Amino acid sequence: MREYLSLRLRKMAPLFLVPMLVEVVFLFFRMAKPKNETISAFHGIWYLAASAVLVFVTSYKIMQMYYVGSDRLIGILPFANEWLTLIEIAFYSLFTLLFGYLYHYINNYQENYHFAFADYTLQKLLSLLSFYLLLFMFCALFKNVRKAAVGKTLILLFTAAVIILEIVAFIKLNDGKFLHFFSGVSTPDVKMTYLNVLPFDFFGSKASSSTAFTNQSYLLNGGTIFFSLFLSLGLKRFASLSYVDLEG
Template sequence: MKEYLYLRLKKISPLFIIPIGIEVIFFLIRMNNIHNSTASEFHGLWYAAAAAIILFVTTYQLIKIYYVGNDELINILPYSNELLTFIELLIYVLATTIFGTIYQLINIYKSGVKFNIIQYFGDKFLSLFSFYMLLLAFCTIFKNVRKAALGESLIIFATFLVIVCEILLFWNVEKSRIVHFILGITSPSSDIFVVYLNVLPYSFFGESATAIKIMTNFSYLLNIITSVISSLIVIFWKRIIKLNYMNLVG
């Protein structure tokens, strides 16, 4: 197991080390020119692009590792494919959360905005965990689809469909409380609250503290339910249906 973790971390690390290194550069810029709005806007655009690329690459890797089975090491180790893939996604979740936390800390540097790092870390971790577990659950469900292109399309479509359903459910339940919102994370402000629906962040502003608390708790509930159901599928699906772990041929 130690050897596997070492090899996976060695392979994955550039995907996160490079963006974090660039964040250090932005921090040095902010230290020397705190009120440079152009640098701040560019920083925000950079983070959005980097986070999207990381999400895309890790999603692709997880599908290829578990569904397609293109990592030979995962097939020869005396551990279940599900366990090794679960460890893989935990690495994705933790590293992406650390990257996001570093961005937030640099973004609010000397801005006077209070930042609850523990809450942010927990919110981000839970949202990413619910997404990757959902993805792994659908990888498990469609594992026996022998045409790789079809199976991958079904996995992505089903994951996207569930996320859309979560958003619609959240909107229908909370629409009376929502005043203003945008998709994504805006400039740091004490009046802006970020709520994660699965992997997507929404910034709300103009709402009362009570409304924000209710919406945040509901988002927690949705993410936890998604994580629990997905985990149960991963644990019990292969007991219900015999899975074929032969490598797929694209």
């Protein structure tokens, strides 16, 4: 297992090292011109785009690994594919969290603002795990679909549908407690609320409401993690065949 972990780390490292190196470049720009609003705006746009690409690429890799079975080590190692996929999800979540740390450190460079990294860690980690495990659950649910293109389409559609339902339910539950909201990169003076993998800024809300939003996001994402993981591992008992088995 130690050799496997080392191999996976080396294989996925380039995916995260490239955006992290770009962040270092932005650090040099911020050091040279710390008050430049144009650099700050481009930095935010870059982080938003890079985060979206990372989520898309890692989601594709999870589907390829678990649903398609593209990793040759799956059939060699004496470990269940489910556990190997969960290890992959853990690595993706931790590396994405480190990328977020780097962005927020550079984004707040030379600013008179102390970023709450402890709160960010819990919210971001729960958001990533809730998304990846939800995706994993639908991979397990549709693993017996013979056509890979159809199966992957169903996985993505159902994952997106659940995320949309979670967001709609949250907004309906808190109707009247905020004026408007925005999904994207937060400014230092606005506290983000993660609804699954998406960060939201709720404007015009009271401090007590903001705290309630955060607590609700913990419950939402924590519940998604528990339900997805429980159902994913439970489905293994009722669906022993996989796409790979059917095709092979």
